[in-house]
Amino acid sequence: MILDEVDDQVSGISIAIPLVLLAILLATVAVQSGLVALRGAQNPVASPDVITVVPRSFAYRDHAEYFRAGFAVDAPRSVVAIETPLAIMKYQVSRAEYDRCVQDQACSPAESEEPASPDKTPVIGVSYDDALHYAAWLSDHTGHSWTLPTDEQLAFAAGSRFPDDALGVASDDKNPAIRWLAEYEREARRSASKDPRPQLRGSFGVSEYGLADFAGNIWEWTRSCSKRVDMDAQKADQEADPSRCGILIASGKHRAPMSSFIRNPKGGGCTVGSPPDNLGFRLVRQPSSLEMAKDWIRRMIGLTTFSINAVPPDEGPTS
Structure with missing residues (x-):
């Protein structure tokens, strides 16, 4: 049988x-x-350098903020199985690439000084909304579909370079002093870079899967929505749908919940903890039907x- x-x-x-x-x-x-x-590209532009990360399982700590009995606790860490290849930009979008979108009047100008080598320097001073506009423009000009990655996808491509935001305090420990000390030490490790200016591509190395410059001094916009989870109620207080979310996760040396319209993170847009040095982004390419x-x-x-x-x-x- x-x-x-x-x-x-x-x-x-x-x-x-x-x-x-x-x-x-x-x-x-x-x-x-x-x-x-087939979908044709309008005024085609060269496709950016892309790496393909092959499927695997990896350990991932949820990006949400978790609370139990009113105290912050570490988010759960689980094994995630990625079953399809991920095509993601090797480098962050450069200033020259972004300026091409500005010249086509499809993107708003970046709120930052023009670097000496715009073709080799990541764009900064861009909001989540700016990144979405660039993704739509690039999709129209390459014939491929581009979008922002999720926090999980960045962790998948960044590998060992992706940070673990855990406090390291037992979840059943109710001593607030221990948690305050752990949070203080974590924030101290998140101090601003000595030189926050964007560096040339390749300055911060490559992950074991080929992703360049992650966790340097540029935090990258994701389409993952920031949310708080009450472990007692097991319910998030905010929808995970980015279209209904005003606070998104920017990932880099640590995760930073940021308002979607913020371009300068030092201007008070970071809702929790130390603000990022800079805000930039890279995109993932959606697979074609073939x-x-x-x-x-x-x-x-x-x-x-x-x-x-x-x-x-x-x-x-x-x-």
Whole structure:
């Protein structure tokens, strides 16, 4: 009975894979023949350098603020399984790249001085809303879909460079003095950089997965919404939907909840703790339909191999 079910599963997958391949072939023919038009780029610009982080599982501490009995506690840390490749900009968006959007009147000018090497220096003085406008402009000019990463996606690409904001105090410890001391020590470690000016690309090294300059002196906008979670009620006080959220997470040396319209973090826009040195951003490229189909096939082939290997050997009839 078990062997029959496994055979049915393998047979179903074996049939599905050729059908998907056939669909991809037909779609390619339709595009090449002009029957279907792909999204065209308007006044195309060169696509930025992108790294692809392959799927894996990794430890991730939630970006929300957690409280129990009125005291701040460490957010839970869990193992997250990423099942699809992540295509993300290797570097933060440069000032020259952002200025091209400004010249097209699709972005507001950055609130910062022009650097000596704008093509090699990250843009700063931009808000969350500015980053969204740039993502929309870049999508129109490259033919790809671009968006801000989530905090989880940045952690996935940054690897060991991503900070752990834990206080390190036992969750059942009700002594407020211990928590105050832990918070004081954490804020002391978050002191401003000696030189907060944006540095040339590559100045802060590369993560083991190829992400450059993360956790330097530029905090990066994400589309993750800041929220507070009452552990006793197990309910967030704020929607996680960024479209309904005015406070977003900027990630860098530490996470900083920031108002979406803030360009200068030293101007009082940081809602909790030490403000970032600067605010910039990088984008993730959403996979195309063809890429998603290829990834689905890859995973299905892996599932088929696993299913076949899981079939026990035929031991013949038993007496």
